[in-house]
Structures are given as C-alpha cells and as structure tokens.
Amino acid sequence: MKFIISLIAFFLFTTSYVEAKSETVLTRDSSALVENQVTLDTAKQNAKRSMRSPAELFKSCARCHSIGRGKLIGPDLAGVSARHSGEWLIKFIQASDSLIASGDTAAKRLYEENEKLPMPRHDYSNDEAKSLIDYIFFETRKLEADPNFLDNDFSFAHPSNTWPFIIGVLFILFGIIDWAFLKLIRFKFIHIILILAGLAISGKAVTEEAIYMGRSQGFEPDQPIKFSHRIHAGDNEIDCQYCHTGSMESRNSSIPPASLCLNCHNVIRNGPNTGEVEINKIHEAFESGVPIEWVRVHSLPDYVFFSHAQHVNVGKVECKECHGEVEKMGRIQQVSDLSMGWCIDCHRTQKVQFDNEYYLSYKQHEDILSGKISEVTVEEIGGLNCQKCHY
C-alpha cells in the first residue's frame, strides 16, 4: 500500500518537478518557447512572474478550508486528491463557477453540499495548482503518518539484572541477620537455604552481567536519519545487496554512500512518515559535502577479522542468519550477541559449500566418497582454528 502511495507521490512529483524546470527555462529566455510543449497562454502568464510556493498559495485556501481539522466554510481538503481527479481539481481551483456552470455533477454536488457558496476563482497556473494539490496530498499523508514508525515490536536486549541481584543480596543478609540476632526462624537449615538461594540468585545476576559486558545485543541507537529498514527492505522489498554492495565482494558490507540513496531519493523527495525532512538530510549532506555519520550498530572487536564476502558470497549464508529479520525492523537492531561462542557454534554445525572448485584438493572428498561423512562442516576445514579470525 505505502509502496503504491509513494509511487503516486513519485509520479505526481516528477511531473510537477519536470515542468517547473521547463518553466524556469522559459522565464530565462523565451527562445526556448518553441521547443517547449507548453501552451502559449500559460507561458504568457508565467512569463510575468515565476511560480509561487504551494504553501503560500494555500494561505488563501486556508480562509475557507482546513486539512483534517473538519469543515470550515468549505469542505475538509484532507484526501481531496483521492476523491477527485487531478485535472478536475485544477479546473475547479482555477474557475469553480464555470465548472459548475458546465454542469459537472461532482462540482454541482459540492456546490449543493456547501450552502451554495461558490469558491472564488484563483489565478493559479496549472503547475501552481498541481503543486498545490500535491501539497494538500502530502499534508493529508502527514495526518495519517505514524510518529513512532521506527519502533520495533521486539527487542533482543537482555533483561536488567539489577533487581535479581538486590533480591539475592537481601536474602543473604536476612539469612545471616536472622541466624545471628533476630532468630525469627527456629530451624537453622532454613537460614542456610535462604543464604544459598540468595547466593544463587545474585551470583547468576553477576555472572550474566559479566558475560554481557562489552556485548551489545539488542543495541538499537537513534540514527542521524530516521531510516526505516521496515519500509525499504520490508515494504519496498529492496534487496540487501542493492545498498550493502560490499557484502558480496568485500570484508565489510559497507553502509551505502549518499550517492546510492540518491538513486531513488533524487525523485522520491517525500517520505510517508516524515515527509521531506529526513530525505532532505541526504541532499544536505550531499550538497554540503559533510558526510552522514551513522551510528555503527554491529561492531566486532578490532582483533577479530570478519569477511562478509566469505560468509555471504562463498558460504552462502543468509543475511538474516546473523542480522535477524531486518525487514521487520524500523530502527536497526543488533539481534545476535556477536560473541565468540556464537560464531563457534555456527562454525561447528554450518555445512561448507564443498562443491566449490576450490576444495578439490581437500582430502575430505575421499571420506565423502567412502561414505565416512555425508557433508563437511566448517569445523572440519579449520573453522575452529584461531587464526581464521584472529590475526
């Protein structure tokens, strides 16, 4: 759905945009007039002055109309472009009375519904009208936009161990104190049980914290741009490799350069949730030359060497096996804890793409032929050797 909307947006936008360009051309020198496929009269009108911004155009509309705040004098304009066709609206804006006069049913009905108050004419050019319609369209979209569209409905962050720890300590303290002084409980073994239990609980808490130290499972930082993988990878089903080009050929899958974003966002200037705001950041970065500083989510310690090419290209490992269901994430989140144990576990079980010509010289082939083993795991070709990753 959102995909289609954005397509429409894309279409409308491009048309207006392109012609706006031609417009400026005209204003610059009228010699281009001949080539340009624009009717003379509009040309004349606009030769006088360049195009006005839809926002300021809408000021005059705002006297009688609101967007999404219900009917004023005129009807609520929210989603008007869905109710009427573009041309119709343009006509209606430029000269509603003549349209009504022309006996257009829709126009008539509107006229009826609104206490027969005719909308005054507006000297808007086609393009200004178009841009105005777009403006209303996007204003409408903003109404239905979801403010926290980035939130994920799952988190892999480990639960805090603070309370277990405190509880455990309390157990121990009570056990001891009661044993020594209060003597509320008669049987000593209860004290012992209390203390042991306390030790167990707090101990578990401490060890877990120790394990999680330096790990960032469930790490989900706010990024400089409100970028949603849910929209790009999920709704629009863009392939991972389209943006993360490195993953097939290099050690790092590489965050896409701004230029790559612009492949689409040159034309898609308006997001469904944030409108132009976020997308403009790309353009600003691109124009100012100040690069976008993303917060790195998946980072391994420096003494670990990891190659995406090895895993994605050669090993044919699915992205999601490590990065989880990215297409369901708004804000990107670290799904696996990226601990050594986690790597090792996979290396123990993962099957090698042994049909790769590269492995011809490996003697495991003999074992396979002799039926000793059915397939080769990464471990068997040295996947557990330290210098596979540490050097």
Added chain:
Amino acid sequence: MYNTKIRGVLVEGNKSYADVSRDIIAPIENTAPGWWIYAFAIGIGALIYGVWAFYITISEGIGTWGLNNSVAWGWGIINFVWWIGIAHAGTAFSIFLLIVRQKWRTSINRAAEAMTVVAVLCAGMFPLIHMGRIWMGFFIMPYPNTRGPIWVNFNSPLFWDVVAISTYLMASAVFWYVGMIPDFATIRDKATSKVRKAIYDFLSFGWVGSARGWLRFEALAMILGGLTAPLVISVHSIVAMDFATSVMPGWHSTVFPPYFVIGAIFSGFSMVLTLMIIIRTVYKFQSYVTDSHINAIAKILVFISLIMGTAYCTEIFIAWYSGGEYEYYTFFNNRISGDYTIAFYGMIICNAIIPQLFWFRKIRKNIILVFIISLFVNLGMWFERYVIVITSLTKDYMPANWSTYSPTVVEIGVYVGTLGFFICGVLLFLKFLPMIAISEIKGVLKPTSNGQYLKK
C-alpha cells in the same frame, strides 16, 4: 600413647602442663616487644618498596624489567622457585615427621607450617606479576565461558603449577589451621581480655577437647598428612617440569623433579633452622626448641647437601656423557666457565661444600655457626635457581640470539617486597598465634621428661 621408642628429652626444664600453656601463650598475652616493632617496621618498609615495584610493572609494563627476547624469564621465576622451595619446609617437617612418628617435630612444626603458608603466598605473587597482561590472568582458569567455550591448555606446566600450588596452599593452610584449633581453645580459656577471648573463641570453632574430638582430630591429621606428603613431592616436581618439559639445553633433563624436590626440602629445612634459631633466642624457648632439635636438623642438612652435590655432578657428567653439543656448551661454557661463573660456584660452595661442616659435632653445637651456615644454604639455593634459569636462556641453540641478563631496580623491588611480606607475615604469626603446638607438646611432655615433673 604411641608405643614408639622416645629418644632423649624433648622438653627441658621440668615444665608442667600449666607452664607449657603459660610459656607459649605469653607472647600473645603480653604486648609486643621492641625488637618486634622494629622488625615489623623493616618488613613494612620492604613491602612498600615491593608495592611500588608492582605498581610500576603493572602500569608501564614488563619492559621495566631486565628481560629481553632471549631471556624472557628472570628474577621473577627465580624467586618464584626459591620461595616454593622454602615453602616445603613446614609440610616436609610436619608431614614426614608425623608419618614416621618423630615426636621431636612437635616443637617446631607449627612455626614451620606458618612459614610455609606465608612463603607459598610470596611465591604465588611472582607468576601473577610476571604476566604481561595480569588483568587478563583469569584466562588461566578453566571455567565455562562464552568464547566457544575455549579451555586452557592442560599440557602446559604453567597450568599444572596453578593447580598444584593452589592445592598446596590450601592443603598446608588447612593443615596449619586445624592443628591450631585446640591451641586456640587453650588461649581462649586462658585469655584475660574480653576481646581476645571473643576472637579466639571464634577461631577455636568451639573446641572443647572431648574424647571423640581428639580421636577424629588425630584421624584428620593423619589423613591430611598422608595426602599432603605426595603433594609436597608433586608440587616441586611440577615446578621442576616448568623446566624439564621445555627444550632448552640445561632444562630438558629428567633428573630435575627429584633434584628440585630435594633442593626444596634443603632450602626449606635451612630456612626453618634460621627461623627457629631466631625464635628460640628472642623468645627464650631453649627448653622447647632444644639443642638436640638444632642438632637433628643439622644432620639432615648434611645428608641432603650430599644429595645436592651428587645431583650437580650428575648433571655435569650427563652433559658431557650424552654428547649433546648444546647441553655441553651450556654446562661447560656458560656455567663452569663464562659470564655466570659466580652464580655457579656460589651455588656449589653454599649448597654442596659449606654444609659439610655439619659433620663436626662442635659446629653443630655452635648455634651462631649453624645460623650462619643455614643462611649460606638459603643463598646457595637462590644461586641454584639463578644458574638454572639464566644460563640456559642466555646461550641456547642459535648463537645469533645469545644475550645476557641483569635485573633492574623494579625486578629487585618485587623480590624485596616479597621478603618484606614474609617478614611481616611471620612476625604477625609470632605475635598473634601459638608458635608452638601446645597440645602436641603436652602430648609428649610427660613420657619424654623422665616422668618426674611437678604437679602444681
């Protein structure tokens, strides 16, 4: 009562049981004498130097030591082995003499054990501080982890060290403490001040000396003794394997384990001798630590020093006889001659020659001389470790990377620090714990004092 033949009088001066208790508890009841304060101050001073050395080593790096690419172990390991050797005295005394039912050990073993525990602690510091990344030291523990899990290397003598030495520390501490429980009870009951009573009450674990208690107590003593005896052997054998399992010429030798164990007991006994002589003089314990004790230890020392001498000769002979050129070079060109002759001959003289003086009764009787000789032995044993560690490393297989070694202030500081720690530890023991096993003395008091002791 054990039905063993008792030799000679073990406690002189017709002491009654009460006397025994009073005498031995006296230092604890009384305030610390002046010499104690001074000695303790000295100990603390040394300790502070040590702490500084530790700080430098950890904050700046092992580079502050005199080590290099060829000689990667220096004073750190030398002193580690030295301390471990000394740490063998207590257990050697208590255990072996307990097993062979030598009654005369009773007046010495407590102090010896205390010494052991402190010495092991000193020794334990060196493997820690000489690690390049002490903050990663926990890697050496085989605990389940999230790195695979990846385990430690069970082939490594260093890991064996960790196991053996921690066990040894535990065992000797237990042995020591359990032995003290009845005496704590005595102190508790004799204590005059409330505080002290409370403390020793806590320490005595509620011991009251009931028949069953004594029965089990003795059983436990025998068990601990029996189990720890092989441990004593194994600990230093394992330390010896640090060298024996390597490929370095002069290290790679099967004689090492027994040779090290004997060496350890040698240094241990001499250190006991040193300490006991000091104690008996400063505390006037001549009646408990009698001349015959000193005499006995001296005799043992002669015997061991003979073994040591033999060991040295064997090594050199084998180096020549085996025809291994590297081995030969190490012994003949880098020990008997070469840069480190001082250490080598120091070792020979102090360990193999000087102790031979104990053949003479006169000298055994002369406490001063005995004391000096015991010091010589300690020094000699230090030289031995120096010779073994340094000479083999400085000139090994490939002449291109031969080098020399000399320690730095920091390294020395670490050693002095441990000495300080030892002094403090022993002094605290003397002040606050029964330095002689009261109950055991009582056990041997009557039958060994010709039956004619006075009731009071």
Added chain:
Amino acid sequence: MVSTLRNNNIFGVFDDEDLFIAAMKKMEKAGIRIKNVFTPYPIEDVFNILGLKTRMPYTAFIYATIGVMLTYAFLYWTSVIDYPVIIGGKPTNTLAFVVILFVMTINGGIVMSLFTFFIIQKLGPGKPARVVHKDITDDKYVIVIEKTEEMSNEETQRINSALFENGAIEIGEKENVETI
C-alpha cells in the same frame, strides 16, 4: 536448683593423667556409663577404654576416588569432545592429564575430609564452646556422667563417691555439656 527438664550431668575433674585413666577404668568396671571425657591433649587409652572408633580414613579414600574420576571426566570432555585443539602435535587425550589428576585426587581428599570432620564433629566458626571446666584445655582431665531423670539420689551419691575415691579434685553438676 536443678530443673528435671534439662539433661544434667555430673563431672569430676582430675589433675593427673594416670589417676584419671585409672578412674575411668574403675568406673567402667563399676558399670557407670561415662558420657564423655575432656582432656587437654589426645590420650590413646581414653579411646580404648571408651571403645571409640572413626571411619574417616575410609571416607577419605572414597573422596579421593571421586575427585580423580570427576577431574578426568572434566579433562576428557573439555579437550577431546568440546573444543579439541592441536597442541605441539600431541593427541588431544594426552598423557599430561596424569599430573593434574594426581593433584586433584589429593585436593578432593583433603577438602572433603576437612568438611566431614567439621560436620560430624559439629565444629565451625562462631560455635559457642560449652566448656565443662575452664582448665580443660590447660592441664585438667574431666569425666562426665549423665544424670538422668530416673536416677535416684543414692545412685548419684555412688557416682560422686566413685569420682571422689578415684582422686577427683573437684566434683560438680553441669547442664548440657558437649556430648560428642
């Protein structure tokens, strides 16, 4: 005054080992059940007279065996099954285990024997000492005989006199003394 609810004991204090031993023998003969005796140091004869035995040596042996088996299981699992690594061309199930096994055997024996001792002897930090006589840990020997409910006065008399005749320098009554 003596309350009949609590268990009460008669004790005699001796200051000579020989008298003390003799007294015990006599009283045993006289059929007086000695509840417990306290001495400042272990005395073999006492154990014989009271016929006390301990099984700690056997338990120690069992402990050691457990220790060695657990250790080997651990070593084998870690370095052969769980994460085998090639170290200096040695097999993963290596001879080097022997050293560790040896030490851990001892370790197991010592630790567990120790705890056994503390548990069966009910010793432990902070345990209040129920001292029968203050010189018990110095130079006195004490015999304790339980004074039960149904014990008639003359019986009590008999015990007291027996103690006295056998050279007890002090005789008294004391409640809940250490029984083990």
Added chain:
Amino acid sequence: MKKYWRSIEEFEEDSKIEKLPEPEFPIEGLAEYEINKSGTTSRRDFLKMLGFGIGFVTFAASCENPINKAIPYLIKPENIIPGNANYYASTFFGGNDYCSVIVKTLEGRPIKIEGNELSSITAGGTNARVQASVLSLYDSFRIKTPLKNKQESTWEEVDADIIGKLDEIAKKGGKIVILSSSVISPSTQSIFEDFNRKYPTAEVIYYDSVSASGIIEANKKNFGQPYLPSYNFDKARLIVSFGADFLGNWLSPIEYTKQYSKNRKVSKTNPDMSRHVQFESTLTLTGSNADYRIPINPSQEAGTILNLYNRIAQKAGKAAITAPESTVNVDSLANELWAAKGKSLVVSGSNDVNIQLVVNDMNYLLGNYGKTINMNRPVYTKQGIDGQMDNLTKRMEKGEVEALLMYNVNPAYDYQNAEAFTDALTKTQLSISFSDTLNETAKLAGYVCPDCHYLESWNDAQPKRGVYSLTQPTINKLFDTRQAQESLLIWSATGGTTEAGENKVENLVEEDAYYAYIKKQWRSNLFPKQLKYAVFSEFWNHTLQAGVFTVSSVADMITRSNYPYVAVYSAANIADCVLKLKSPKAGERAIEFSLYESIGIGDGRQANNPWLQELPDPVSKVCWDNYLAISKTFADKNRLSLGDIVIVNDIFELPVLIQAGQADNTVSIALGYGRSSAGKVADGVGQNAFRLVQSKGTRLYSGNDIKLVPTGSNYILALTQTHHTLHGRDHVRTAMLKDYKENPSAGNEAHLIAEEKKQSMYSEREFKGHRWALAIDLNLCTGCSACVIACQAENNVAVIGRDEVRKKRIMHWIRIDRYYAEKAEDPDVYFQPIMCQQCDNAPCENVCPVSATQNSKEGLNDMIYNRCIGTRYCMNNCPYRVRRFNWYEYANNDKFDYNMNSSLGKMVLNPDVVVRTRGVAEKCSFCVQRIQEKKLGAKMENRELMDGEIKPACLQSCPADAIVFGDRNMPGSEVSKAFANERNYFLLEEVNTRPSVGYLTKIRNTESKKNET
C-alpha cells in the same frame, strides 16, 4: 600480483586515481586548511581512519566496544570497494635506487610498496629503502605549506615573488642555476629546457651526493658518452669487483641482485654458478656474498688493479706498463679472467677516473663490451659531474650566481665542504629549495616550494636508455605541496613565451598540469616508438597499468644514433693514468679510511624513516648509529674495544666497532648519518661522514690521511646480534660447488641422518587441506634485508628505538642472522633469514597455559594476541627465538614517538593486521592475512588455489628470489620441490620440532677452503 590488472573500461579511472581517495572532495580546501593550521592531520585523514570498516588503530586488550561512528563515502569512487585493496603501478627513484613498484592502497591510503614484476630492470625486486619509502609519505616533518624566509606563505605569494625576481635577474642577465640531483625523468628534463627557454641565463647542474663521475668521465674519454653503461651480471661467469658494492649500494643494486642471483641458482640439472671475487677494504654486503674476498686497503686498490691489468695485457699481447707491486698475487685470477674472456666482468667502485679508465681497458681487452657491459643502453641514474659542483661553489662565492634553484639536493649536508657552500649560498639573491622537508639546505633557502612525495606525484622515468616507467599518485596531497615540475612550469610559463599555448598559467594552476605535460611528452616522443597500440589513450592507459614501457631495440635504432661501441673505443693512455694514480710510498702507513653507504640509510635522504633507522646493518648488525669499523689487528694495536669513542680528524666523535674482514689499516664509516635537520627521528643520530669526502677532480670516498684520537669513554652500540660465529653448530650448512657436483647432498649429511632417526611417540598428523610451507635458498639470499622492512610494513611491526634495541628487544618478525666462519681477518660470511618456523611439533604450543598459540589444520602455528596473557613461556621454549614480546605499549605511547604515535604516521598501518597491545607475544604468521585473502579470492572465483599465488611480504620483496612459499600437499608445487631437494634441511632437526620452513644449503664456488687467488 595479478590484481592490478583491471578491465579496459577502468583504465580511464586510473589516470584520475589521485581524486579517488576523496570521500568528500567538495571541501577539500577546508581539509587542507586544517592541515596547514594545525600540524596534525585533518578531519579528512580522520575520516580515512574511521572510514567504514576500518578502526585500524586497534587494541587487542580492550574488551568493550564503544559507540563508534560509521561514515560512508558520500560518493563511492567507482573502483574502490571499502575493505578491498587497490594496486597501482608507480616508480620510486632516490639515491641509488631506481625501482618500478606496485603501490597497495586501501581506502585511498598507500600502505605497502611491492615490486613490479613487469619491469625489465627490477623485475619485482625491491630493497629496504624502497619498501620503507611509504612511511616517508606520512612523515610529520614534511613541510606543509610553501615557505618564504621560513615563514608560512601561500603559493600565490611565493609564485609572484619568485617570478618577479627571476624576471629581474634574467633581464640583467644574472646567472640562474638549477642545482639538481640526477634527473631520469625525460619530462622533467624538458621542463628544465622550457625554463631555460624562458630564462636564457639558466643552466642545470647535476650533483649526486654519492657520485659516479669517475665512471662517467672515463666513459666519456673512451666512448664519448658521459654515461654509465648497463652491466649484465647475469651474463658474467666470473665477476671481479674492486670495492664495488653492487648488491648493496653501487649504481643499481636491485637490478644487479636480480641478475646476480640468476647465476647463483644451482640445481642438479644446472649445477653451475658464477664465481665472484671481491677486493674491498670494508666488509660489504657484496663482499660477504663473494666466493673469494680479499681485504685490501684503498691505497692498494690501484696497485692490484694495475697488476691484474698487466697480466691481462700480456695475454692480450699488449705492452705491460710499470705498476707498483701488488700486495696480493693476482696471477691465477688473471688466468681465470682470460679463460672467461667475454663472459667475465670487472668493476670498480672507485670514483677515480684513472682507475675506471684502467678497468674499462681491462674489460675491453677481455672483450666484455657488448657481452657483459652494454654501452648501448646507458644508465642515467647518475649524471653528476663533481667538477661542475665544485666549480659552482666557487662561482657562488664570487657572487656570480644570482639565483639558485635546488631540486632534490642537500649540499649543505652532503657536500664535502658544506661550510663553503652555505656561505656561498648567502651571496645569491634568490635561493629556492624544492625540498619536501626542511632539511639542512632548505633551512638556508629564501624560498621553499615543497615538492610532493612520489606517492602523491605524477612523473616519468628513463633509468636507462629505452626503458621507461611512470609514477602516478596514489593518494591526494596530504599537505599544501606542489610538484617541483609544476612550479617550474608555472614560473617558466607566465610570459607565455613558450610555443604552444597549452601551458598558459590559467591552464597550469589546475591540479594536474604536469600530468598533462607528461602525457604531451609521451604522445610526441614515445607513442611513435611503439607499434602495438594505434590510439594514444590506449597506449597511455596500458603503460599506466603496467607502470613500465620498454622501447624495443628496433624502434630504438630508428630514433637514436646507434654505433658499434667497439669501433669508437679509444683506449686512454694507461701509462698516463698510472702516473696520476699515486699509490702510497713503501713504508708510509698512514691510517686509511673508506666511506660507504649503509643498507638502511643509504646517502641519508630517508634518514628520518624510523623503519630504516632501526634496520640492523646486514653485516655489522648495528642500528640507530654509524660507527668506526676497524679491524681486529688494528684494535689490538691501538687497544680499542667495541664502543670505545674515538675523535675523528678533530671533527666528530664515533664509537668503534671491530669488524671482521676489515682491511687491517683502514677504518670505515657509513655515510648518511649525522643529519642535523631531518626530523625528530634522524636528528643527532650518528655523525656526518660526508665531511671526510675528498675532492680530487672527482669526489673520493676513501683516503689515507685520517687522524684518530681515542677519548677513553665508551658508548653502547645498538647491536641486534652479539655472537658472530656458529660455534661449530650446523645451523648454516655449506658445501663447495665441486663437492656439490659430485654429491648433491654434500654438506647436508646431517639431514639424511635426521630423516632416518625421525620418530615420534604419536601417530603422524594428517593434513587434509593445505599445508603451508616456505623454503629459503641460502645460496641466493644476499642478506639485503628488504624482507625485514617489507614484513615490518605488512605486519605493523613496532619501532622501539635505540635503547630498547640495546636491550635486545627488537621486534622484527623476520631477522637475518649473520655468521662469520673461518678466519676473523677475512671470514666466510653467511646470512640466514629466520622467521617463525611454524613447527608441527611446536615447543611453544605445549607450554602456553591458555593455549594462545596452537597448531592450525593447515600446519600454521597460530598466535592469538587477544588470548595471550604474556607468561613469555613460549619465548623461552622457542629454540629459534623468533617470538617477540610487547614489553611496552608501542602504539600511542610518547615514550615510543614513532609512526604509531601520530595519527598521520598511523595511516601506514595495515588494517588486516591488528596492532598488538602491551604484554602479548607476537611472531611471524606466514602473512596469514594474505593467505586468507587469496583463499577467499579463489573461492569467490570458484577455482583451485594456484601455486605461488600466495606471496608473503618477505617473499614478495626479495630481489634475489631466495624464498618460495606454497602448499606442501600440492604435488609439484615449488615448495614441495624445494623440500625434496637434496640441499634442503631444517633448522635444529635434532630437536624434532618438524618445522615448515626449509633451508637450502649455501654453495660456494671455491676450489678449497679459503685459499687466496
């Protein structure tokens, strides 16, 4: 090295390569502004470091990963894949070393130099100085903006001033001199010409710190050609060298090593090798590789040569000339030479014209011209005529020179009487230096127009006639510098007096004016000389790809007048030469001295490079200093011992080093040290021996009037090896050629025994996949130490400084052990490169308590830094002592203020290899990162790994091809062949460590042990 070949489409990209590394070029100006203001690196470099995927300054110890930024390119350059390296062909030229190289860049940072195998000259070889040149790029001492009277200035200002002054001088006909070191770039030369066209009073004078004008002038006399000939050591069966260190520093060492090693490779199929006789006073690299080495004092050289000449002349039927009697008997040598007519080569390192004339004549009589010496392909790497320089100084003193432009020269440091020059320099109105660092000369110059480092520059080169190569930038300029050529273009173009309009100023100020100029040059000069490509752009792109272009001799004929050299040979009057050669009168035994270039520092132009400073001299094993090398007998006579400080000629003090093989009465000092203004690394290291150079028409680097006064004080030299003999051990196994011919395993009997005795408690291991192994041919290894620096660059090996080296803590992963055998006065010298032997039964593995080192399934001995806790047990238990320990934190530590302490210097680090933290052991890994890279590459291309595809850094840098690496399990792989070779043995086989590194015995082409020829 297939990698730098890329598809035709990308060719055009390459020519623009210097733009590519820019993630955000729009605000490049800002970036450079920042650089200029603060000497530190700019945000741009900062980004390079944090550039996505590379946190390449790494600390294994840190266990938490902080929030770090990931900064992608704004526009990803076409051919940069973040994380993958790009390779570009380029050219290094400096001092003696011409080398065609491949530059490895990562995210636009050059991080490693590798030899270009396509070059017909160096053929993939490099040497230490070439390898280290990449670090000089990141030298924080480089000048960051143009300077005017030592004040920071702008190019506009400087240009305006200079042009003004030049014009003014030119108007009144004042003399303008361009003082330059030898220029091998045709384009640069033609730029000089343009400059000359604009300022007719300008002239160019070539001046080489270490000159070869002796040979040049001799050749001028004999052939009318003022050039060096090209020598073909590979064609010579008998090489006689008089003090020419052609494997180390003489003329073109890399090239000669390549050639030399061709003839030293013996195998059962071809059991012949050249014979090499060396007469020299100081034990050089070349001398230590010679079959026969005869130590002689410099004064004896003439005598010896003349005697040899006489013997030859007799055989050739020429009249003998009166010659002083020689101290060594050269009869048998003469016979051998005569026998090897046309297949022999006599060279002399002397800079004395007369000696060179005699040598030329000798070679002529032996008919070596056209066979082992080729005058048809003159070598241009040295063109300086010393006379001109002396002359210039005089003129300057007279004030005849108004303007002096100094390009690539540092006379204030390396001219024999620098004082005279510096005084004279003040007499010039306008003095301009193009130096890229504020060196001794630049300090005195009125204007400093900093040149770019060669990795930032465009250039071309013609090291010898008809052989061309290109230099292309591999990184954007780090500082506000400008190539000297561009400056000259701009200055000589202003008036637009030059012909075609294409170098008007406005065209020139744009970045790559010189690039355009070179292209123009090549289009007009070289494009016609080849027939392969029809379109220039194609020709250009291919050449840029390959880095080299050789004019086929045919084409050469067309353009250049080519004449039969023998015909034009006009023998000089030898008798006349004899008169000029005054050999010392009998009885007079003044102490003689000889100056030489050290392998690391050379003539000192890269002295500020910590890698080179810490490179131990292959022979003396000293680093971080130069010293006075004396012979044992001399030492005994004067009661000197190692490190005793001696005052030399009342000029400076130097510690002595007792050097085996040193000529008795001669002391030797290395040049290139004693810089006073080279940067914080080099300043005050050693003493400047250039001040001892004597000028007798040509600059003589030896003499016989040196005064030595012992001070009695002592100095500790940083020695990396203190024991010099093998003590009768067989770590280096040798055989004489004739024995080898009879029995291929001669000298290697011990190996056979070891193989028999080889047994193990345990079953043999099976290697199911690869089994990496490396073999070194000791007969080929010359000990040049290129591998040491290559390894250092590849593996981020730390520099630790003099004091730490003194403590024997040098970090090099590969070291070259040097052993002396036989007599101390002229020993047999053996070099043995030692890196981790990757044992199958590694002693180090057994003892590590945390198994931080263990054996991989591919036979590698893995070392895991982040697991290591630093017990150093492994170091003790390694019989080869190849393990290194991080005694301190060597990165980001002001105590070790070298390249790993500045963000600029860190840019040279290789992100594939972690920087080790304090307290962990480290060692050679067989460049496991390269193994992984190539394996991955093969897998991605779905093919088997090829033999020789994986090249560890040491192998790649080796100019002698002494090292082979590969898979032992692969049948027919080079390394498995080497292991099967009878000459192969393993170090310390008796310890049964089962190493994966094999050594091939050293073969010497001698008749018997140590007999004089």
